[in-house]
Structure formats: structure tokens, C-alpha cells
Amino acid sequence: MDRLADPAAARMAEAQPPKDDAPMVLELQSVDACYGKAQILFGISVQVRRGEVVAVIGANGAGKSTVLNTVMGRLAPSAGTVTLEGRSIAGQATEAIIAAGVACVPQRRRIFPTLTVRENLEVGGYVRRKDKAGFARRLDEVHALFPVLASKATLMGGVLSGGEQQMLAIGRGLMSDPRLLLLDEPSMGISPKLTTEMFRDIRRIADGGRTVMLVEQNAYAALAVADRGYVLENGRVALAGAAAELIRDDYVRQTYLGA
Numbered sequence: 001m002d003r004l005a006d007p008a009a010a011r012m013a014e015a016q017p018p019k020d021d022a023p024m025v026l027e028l029q030s031v032d033a034c035y036g037k038a039q040i041l042f043g044i045s046v047q048v049r050r051g052e053v054v055a056v057i058g059a060n061g062a063g064k065s066t067v068l069n070t071v072m073g074r075l076a077p078s079a080g081t082v083t084l085e086g087r088s089i090a091g092q093a094t095e096a097i098i099a100a101g102v103a104c105v106p107q108r109r110r111i112f113p114t115l116t117v118r119e120n121l122e123v124g125g126y127v128r129r130k131d132k133a134g135f136a137r138r139l140d141e142v143h144a145l146f147p148v149l150a151s152k153a154t155l156m157g158g159v160l161s162g163g164e165q166q167m168l169a170i171g172r173g174l175m176s177d178p179r180l181l182l183l184d185e186p187s188m189g190i191s192p193k194l195t196t197e198m199f200r201d202i203r204r205i206a207d208g209g210r211t212v213m214l215v216e217q218n219a220y221a222a223l224a225v226a227d228r229g230y231v232l233e234n235g236r237v238a239l240a241g242a243a244a245e246l247i248r249d250d251y252v253r254q255t256y257l258g259a
């Protein structure tokens with residue numbers, strides 16, 4: 001099936017007004033990163049502005065998770081700069097970066113299966129535990145986004161379906177009231193239909209005023225809801241632009257969209 005024959009995704013991408021004037025939330029400039037002696041990222045530059053969904057797409061092994069590890073301080077860049085709202089976070093401890101307002105939903109979700117849904121969300125809010133009113137507000141935000149997390153609040157996280165666990169993982173990230181939400185392959189292990197819904201939910205998170213950067217192999221699903229995209233190949237940014245343009249780009253279509 002030629003998925004691009006379906007214009008819905010392109011329309012959805014086009015529906016996003018440009019946010020070029022919005023304040024910069026995350027900026028990577030010319031970042032190199034290595035695991036030991038193996039250099040994985042080469043001169044990566046990425047910008048994420050407030051209210052945007054930015055999608056970093058690329059094949060397995062392209063370096064997508066390494067970009068997130070670099071932002072989260074699990075890996076110090078060997079060159080270049082990483083700034084969050086104008087302040088350098090490169091080389092800082094992960095705890096400091098979380099406290100500064102970055103939440104990351106990892107690739108394998110890692111919810112707590114023997115805690116209830118509600119307890120999982122409480123764990124996510126721990127970093128802001130002193131703000132009781134904020135906790136209630138964020139719980140409302142998460143429940144409005146994912147009503148199933150309210151109706152299953154007392155069930156163990158481990159009994160949820162894969163899609164529901166992904167909602168819980170994202171909800172847990174939101175409970176920390178992040179300035180920036182990072183998602184590593186939100187489509188992984190989820191059916192195509194649920195993937196489409198999940199990405200619409202991710203769009204709604206940004207439309208509600210939050211800022212999202214996700215890395216994703218499913219280029220089509222990600223670009224369909226993103227404002228802007230970056231194509232990562234062998235640790236380099238091969239292409240960057242408005243998601244609506246990337247989804248129509250011949251090279252992207254042939255390489256990543258199965259056209």
C-alpha cells in the first residue's frame with residue numbers, strides 16, 4: 001500500500017502553524033558523542049522550541065537513543081554544546097537535568113508492574129512532590145489525556161496492555177511537569193492503529209503547551225504529527241526541515257516511508 005496516497009498525514013502535518021518565534025527550549029550544537037572509543041554522533045545540531053513536537057527519525061542504530069542519552073546526561077558530549085532554555089546542561093548529572101525539567105520516557109517503557117497505575121504516576125511526580133496543588137493539576141492533565149489511567153487507577157501497572165503501559169509511561173513523565181518531554185520510540189511494540197492514536201495524543205500534549213522531542217523509527221507516524229523533523233543517518237543529521245516538507249520529500253519517501 002502506498003501510505004502516501006493517504007493525504008491525511010500530510011494534511012495533519014500542514015495543520016501545524018510554524019513556531020519559529022517561540023522561545024528555544026533545547027538546542028544541541030555540533031554535538032559529538034562517543035561510547036568509549038567508538039564515536040556515535042558526529043556534529044549533531046537540533047533545535048526544539050516551546051510548544052513544538054520535534055521528531056528525530058532514523059533507522060535502527062542511527063544514533064537516536066544516543067541523542068537522548070546525551071541530552072539526559074547519561075553520556076557527556078565530546079564536542080559541541082547542549083543547552084536547556086539557554087543554560088548549558090552538557091556533562092551535568094542526570095538528576096540535575098531531571099530537576100531542571102527534562103523528562104524522558106525510555107524505549108522499553110519500564111513502568112513499575114507491581115505498583116498500581118496511580119502509584120506509578122505518583123512516582124513520576126516525586127521530583128515535584130512539594131507542590132501538592134500542582135500534583136492534582138498534573139494528575140487531571142494526565143487523566144484528561146488518558147482517561148483509561150483514571151478508570152484503571154487501582155490496577156497493577158503490569159496488567160495493562162502494551163498501549164496502556166505506554167500511556168502510563170508518558171503520563172508518569174508528565175507528572176514531573178516537564179519543560180521538555182523526551183520520548184524514545186513511542187510506537188515500539190504497539191499496533192499500527194494504536195500507534196496512530198498514540199501520536200495524536202503526543203500532538204495534544206504539545207498543543208496543551210508542552211514541548212516534545214521524540215525519536216522514532218516509524219517515520220510516517222512521527223512526521224504526521226510533528227512540527228519539524230530531523231533525519232539521522234549513521235550519527236549525522238542528513239536532512240532537517242518542516243515535517244510537512246519531509247513527509248513529501250522524495251528521498252525521505254523512498255528511504256523511510258516505503259514509497
Ligand SMILES: Nc1ncnc2c1ncn2[C@@H]1O[C@H](COP(=O)(O)OP(=O)(O)O)[C@@H](O)[C@H]1O
Pocket residue numbers: 035038040058059060061062063064065066067
Ligand atoms: N552502550 C553502548 N556502547 C557502545 N556502542 C553502543 C552503545 N549503545 C549503542 N551503541 C551503538 O551506537 C550506535 C547507535 O545506537 P543507538 O543510539 O541506540 O541507535 P538507535 O536508537 O537509532 O537505534 C549503534 O551502532 C549501537 O550499536
Ligand SMILES: [Mg+2]
Pocket residue numbers: 064065066107184185
Ligand atoms: Mg534506540
